[in-house]
Amino acid sequence: MVRQLPVPPHLNSYHHFLRFGHAMLDKIAGWRGEIQLGRDMVFAPGAEAALSPEDPQGKLILASHLGDIEACRAIAQLKGVRTINALVFSDNAQRFKQIMEEMAPQAGLNLLPVTDIGPETAMLLKEKLDRGEWVAIVGDRIAVNPQRGGHWRVTWSPFMGQRAPFPQGPFILASILRCPVLLLFALRQQGKLHIHCEPFADPLLLPRAERQAVLEHTIHRYAERLEHYALISPLDWFNFFDFWQLPDAADKE
Numbered sequence: 195m196v197r198q199l200p201v202p203p204h205l206n207s208y209h210h211f212l213r214f215g216h217a218m219l220d221k222i223a224g225w226r227g228e229i230q231l232g233r234d235m236v237f238a239p240g241a242e243a244a245l246s247p248e249d250p251q252g253k254l255i256l257a258s259h260l261g262d263i264e265a266c267r268a269i270a271q272l273k274g275v276r277t278i279n280a281l282v283f284s285d286n287a288q289r290f291k292q293i294m295e296e297m298a299p300q301a302g303l304n305l306l307p308v309t310d311i312g313p314e315t316a317m318l319l320k321e322k323l324d325r326g327e328w329v330a331i332v333g334d335r336i337a338v339n340p341q342r343g344g345h346w347r348v349t350w351s352p353f354m355g356q357r358a359p360f361p362q363g364p365f366i367l368a369s370i371l372r373c374p375v376l377l378l379f380a381l382r383q384q385g386k387l388h389i390h391c392e393p394f395a396d397p398l399l400l401p402r403a404e405r406q407a408v409l410e411h412t413i414h415r416y417a418e419r420l421e422h423y424a425l426i427s428p429l430d431w432f433n434f435f436d437f438w439q440l441p442d443a444a445d446k447e
Contacts, residue, residue, distance in 0.1 A: 205428060213382065213429040217262045220387065224268030231269055234386060241391040244376060252323030253374045255330040256364060256394055258420055261381045261430040263330065266389060277327040279319070281306050316370050323373050330378070333364045333416050334433065336440070346440055349410050351417035354424070358438045360413045368398040377419055381427040390423060 223229050255278070257263040270276040282305055306318075319329050336348055336359055348359035368375050374396040380387045394416070400408050424431050 210429050210431075214432055214434075216382070217430070217432065220262050221264045221268070224262075224265035229265055229269060229387070235265065235269065235380070236386055236388055238388045238390045241389045244391040244393055245378075245389075250326045251374065252326050253328050253376055254323070254368050254371055255328060255376050255378045256333045256368065256416060257330050257378055258332050258334040259432045260334075260420060260424050261379045261427065261432075262387060263378060263380055265387055266378065266380050267330065277322075279306055279322055279327055279329045281315075281319075281329065281331040316367060319367075320371055323371060329371070331364045331367065333413075334360060334420060336361045348440070349413040351410075351414045353417045353421055353438070356438045358417070359440055360417055362409060362413065365398065365409060365412050365416070366400070368395070369400040372397045377416070379423045381423065381430050383427060392419070394419075 220229065229235055255263075264280075267278045267280060270278050306315075322329060336346060346359065347362045349362055350357040351360050352358075353360075375394040375398050377390075377392050377394050379390040381390060382388075395412070398412065400412075
């Protein structure tokens with residue numbers, strides 16, 4: 195008989211949504227200059243070295259819906275440390291986008307709304323990277339609608355004990371841009387936002403002869419690291435939908 199471990203009392207839906215509300219306030223506070231590095235936000239061990247603030251080379255950040263990456267972007271932008279361009283699928287959060295525009299208009303700086311990532315997007319991002327700017331894209335949210343033909347370009351990876359669909363697009367984009375790739379998370383720990391950062395690839399290569407196998411391995415590796423950090427701070431997991439299913443509940447292949 196399997197013995198179930200007791201769940202800590204704070205790991206419940208109420209505290210989960212409360213943490214999400216606080217994260218929304220952190221986003222606004224970050225763009226209003228009210229979050230201070232060292233006081234409200236600190237680097238986890240090794241994170242500052244991984245970010246290489248003195249390195250002029252453009253980098254791609256593989257982010258996620260875990261924690262508050264937007265607060266990091268705000269501080270980097272407002273302090274003049276780095277320009278971070280964020281690819282956003284704004285169709286997913288129209289109401290919050292409106293609130294941000296009203297309360298922190300500067301949050302729209304270097305936002306790149308997209309509905310699909312095509313050659314034009316890749317060329318624009320390459321220009322920004324060549325100027326030493328950084329690009330951030332989430333690797334854990336599939337598109338709102340399937341690709342042409344009704345197919346989803348996803349890879350099913352183990353995540354929290356089940357297989358979940360992860361989008362292939364961000365990783366294919368990373369391989370096209372041929373730049374260093376970092377994983378970045380900002381998690382609420384001990385009352386402060388802790389910045390976790392680690393190298394992921396330099397660059398991310400998908401050899402033609404074994405493209406699909408390498409792509410799947412890369413996505414599995416991302417899912418493994420996402421799970422690692424989600425277990426560190428589970429209340430920071432902000433994917434509030436059935437993450438383990440496609441929107442149309444299609445059968446897994």
